[in-house]
Amino acid sequence: MNQIPFIVQALFIGGPIFCIVLYGISIHLVKKHHEKEYKEGVED
Amino acid sequence: MITSSLIIVGVFILYLLAIFYLGVLAGKGMNDNEESYFLGNRSFGFYSSAMSSAATDTSGWIFIGAAGYAYVSGAEFMWMLPAYAFGGILSWLIVGPALRRQSSKLGARDLADYFEKKLNDKTHLIKVTATCIIILFFIPYLGSQLTAAGKTMNVVMNMDYNLAMVITAVVVVAYCFFGGYRAVMWTDTFQGTLMILILGALPVYLIFSLGGWGAFWGQLLAIDPILGTAASGKSGALAFGLVFGMMVMGLGTVGQPQNLQRYFTTKDATETFYKGMWVKAAFNIISMTGACLLGLAARIYLPNLTDSENAFPALVYELMPPVIIGIIIAGIFAAIQSTYSSQLLVVVQSIGDDLMKVFSKKQRSSKESVNLSRLIMIGMGILSLGLALINLDTVFKLILYAQSVMAAAFGPLLLMLLFWPSRVNKWGSFSGMVTGAFVTSVWYATGMSEYVWEIVPGSLSAILVLLLVTKLTNKKELTFTEEKKVKS
Numbered sequence: 001m002n003q004i005p006f007i008v009q010a011l012f013i014g015g016p017i018f019c020i021v022l023y024g025i026s027i028h029l030v031k032k033h034h035e036k037e038y039k040e041g042v043e044d
Numbered sequence: 045m046i047t048s049s050l051i052i053v054g055v056f057i058l059y060l061l062a063i064f065y066l067g068v069l070a071g072k073g074m075n076d077n078e079e080s081y082f083l084g085n086r087s088f089g090f091y092s093s094a095m096s097s098a099a100t101d102t103s104g105w106i107f108i109g110a111a112g113y114a115y116v117s118g119a120e121f122m123w124m125l126p127a128y129a130f131g132g133i134l135s136w137l138i139v140g141p142a143l144r145r146q147s148s149k150l151g152a153r154d155l156a157d158y159f160e161k162k163l164n165d166k167t168h169l170i171k172v173t174a175t176c177i178i179i180l181f182f183i184p185y186l187g188s189q190l191t192a193a194g195k196t197m198n199v200v201m202n203m204d205y206n207l208a209m210v211i212t213a214v215v216v217v218a219y220c221f222f223g224g225y226r227a228v229m230w231t232d233t234f235q236g237t238l239m240i241l242i243l244g245a246l247p248v249y250l251i252f253s254l255g256g257w258g259a260f261w262g263q264l265l266a267i268d269p270i271l272g273t274a275a276s277g278k279s280g281a282l283a284f285g286l287v288f289g290m291m292v293m294g295l296g297t298v299g300q301p302q303n304l305q306r307y308f309t310t311k312d313a314t315e316t317f318y319k320g321m322w323v324k325a326a327f328n329i330i331s332m333t334g335a336c337l338l339g340l341a342a343r344i345y346l347p348n349l350t351d352s353e354n355a356f357p358a359l360v361y362e363l364m365p366p367v368i369i370g371i372i373i374a375g376i377f378a379a380i381q382s383t384y385s386s387q388l389l390v391v392v393q394s395i396g397d398d399l400m401k402v403f404s405k406k407q408r409s410s411k412e413s414v415n416l417s418r419l420i421m422i423g424m425g426i427l428s429l430g431l432a433l434i435n436l437d438t439v440f441k442l443i444l445y446a447q448s449v450m451a452a453a454f455g456p457l458l459l460m461l462l463f464w465p466s467r468v469n470k471w472g473s474f475s476g477m478v479t480g481a482f483v484t485s486v487w488y489a490t491g492m493s494e495y496v497w498e499i500v501p502g503s504l505s506a507i508l509v510l511l512l513v514t515k516l517t518n519k520k521e522l523t524f525t526e527e528k529k530v531k532s
Contacts, residue, residue: 004261007274011122016329019129023325026133027318034141034314 048366052201055370056377060215063381066234067219067227074226077410081224081417082153082393083309090310092233094320096382097136097306098327099236101297103383104192106243106335107376112353114339118264118271121336123290128328131294136324137317139298140306142462144313153308154390155301155454156398162461165470168402173474175394177453177481178301181446182391186424187431189384193377194432200357200373209432212377216385217425220392221418225309228385235378240327242375243334250341250363263344271340289497296447296499299455302386305393388428392421445488445498452480452502456510468510471517476510 074080114121152158156174163170190209197208219227254260264271275283310316342355349355360372396417457476460468484502
């Protein structure tokens with residue numbers, strides 16, 4: 001494993017983890033935003 | 045050898061029959077009206093909506109182009125992963141729920157219809173312009189999907205190039221004819237699942253066969269150390285430019301009509317999108333990482349390929365037993381078919397549901413309109429097949445930047461109409477759309493795309509012109525639809 005360059009590990013292991021966190025945070029924020037919109041009765 | 049070929053062909057034929065049966069089955073639950081034929085009664089759940097959207101977005105590129113890119117450039121390809129994550133989030137989570145909610149209230153059935161109703165454009169200028177851009181760029185695009193199918197089948201099964209294109213067109217037109225949008229969704233969902241199984245399982249098997257993750261990279265770096273760098277060995281400004289260019293690519297997903305159509309048809313504007321995002325996330329991570337690893341594995345097994353785009357088909361043929369080859373060929377075919385069928389339905393809807401209603405004075409019942417659309421579908425199938433068989437170079441040059449044109453012409457306008465409608469009017473929208481399409485085309489044609497991807501100047505100029513023209517034209521014409529007054 002030591003022979004594998006750091007950037008390879010970062011892209012192949014860190015990349016998917018970063019994306020999962022990004023998706024999770026985005027879903028959470030959008031959900032909260034929608035709930036707030038519905039409570040306030042915002043129209044398009 | 046003959047037995048192997050028979051098994052491969054047999055599995056492939058089974059797949060085609062299964063897809064056709066699924067399409068026909070989808071049509072059985074459908075009513076003969078436009079809402080049902082083009083939108084499936086807006087009843088699709090999170091898995092089918094997200095999987096279908098992901099499969100349509102990816103197309104045969106994931107097996108051919110993406111694996112070929114990784115074969116040549118190595119780990120650098122993985123920048124696509126965050127790029128498509130950003131694009132997917134913007135498209136699916138931000139644009140999707142808003143478009144679903146607003147289109148439902150307006151009673152809009154597709155993108156051009158949404159533009160017209162949102163702008164309250166009685167002259168049909170916006171709808172006709174948007175529809176013409178879609179038709180102009182999508183018909184050659186349909187032809188190109190058939191060409192991709194022909195080339196793939198020719199390489200992996202030694203099937204006659206023209207025969208493969210005819211089979212693809214006939215199967216897809218047949219199931220779309222019977223099942224309309226529902227057939228597209230059902231088959232896309234099946235095809236997307238098949239793609240993800242292949243792209244998930246095959247790289248894992250190959251890496252274990254090569255001795256594990258460390259041995260895999262050890263062999264790759266021995267072939268070419270550049271494969272293990274972040275930007276093909278480039279550094280400084282060149283590396284930054286390369287990575288930045290790849291990150292922008294994900295934004296091109298906003299504005300693609302075949303994909304946006306999924307947002308009109310989900311069963312709600314909330315849970316379907318939240319849960320569906322995880323399906324899209326899994327698809328994105330597995331497909332991008334899988335395609336990259338397959339390209340790299342091909343570099344180890346077959347280091348001297350002359351055409352890198354053959355990396356994946358050649359690898360499969362080299363290593364796999366006939367039954368698996370048949371399934372994998374079906375997966376490649378699935379990727380191409382899912383895009384072809386979605387684009388076909390967008391074109392048919394643009395002509396049958398949008399243009400015909402603007403230009404034809406004849407009043408048709410809902411059933412008559414559906415039947416007319418079916419005839420148009422056969423016509424479009426024949427036309428796209430004809431284009432693919434003639435293989436006109438000038439026509440196919442259009443598709444090289446078709447996605448960028450769609451993104452620049454429709455993306456900025458869609459975002460403005462969804463979130464800042466008071467800043468847009470009819471003339472601004474018209475000018476923005478035309479400018480986006482024009483600047484993108486000229487940028488590409490003059491070779492400037494080598495320095496900056498055409499979507500960037502196209503989108504920027506579209507948004508600038510859109511805002512400027514809206515400001516310059518009569519304020520009283522700011523007529524975005526007051527949706528409350530429109531019956532949903």
